[in-house]
Amino acid sequence: MPEYVQVQVAIDDRAKAAELARSAVSARLAACAQIVGPVTSTYRWKGQVETAEEFLVLVKTTRERSVELVDHIRREHPYETPEIISLPVEGGLDAYLHWIDEETGPGGEARETGG
Secondary structure, eight states, X not given: OOOEEEEEEEESOHHHHHHHHHHHHHTTSOSXXXXXXXXXXXXXXXXXXXXXXXXXXXXEEEHHHHHHHHXXXXXXXXXXXXXXXXXXXXXXOHHHHHHHHHHHSTTOOOOOOOO
């Protein structure tokens, strides 16, 4: 059974988040991408403490496709150093995990699911 990951990305604009989500799914690098937010992020950047409103994009894929997905996100993301974190999926509904396989594999077959 393939392994699965959720890739988490923060971005400063809802429209950019939606485009990033759509482009990843359209390229079959992800089965699903959810946009959460806005969230308030506080971080240190170039010696200053900053606070910004951002949106989280939670992207589901296989470990096999995750390197290509991260490369895609990096190319499309406007930040100099974007948050891109891959978290292993330790379990899940078998039918949902199978759907991720179908949607990220060659010639994936569309099937309705809840994301």
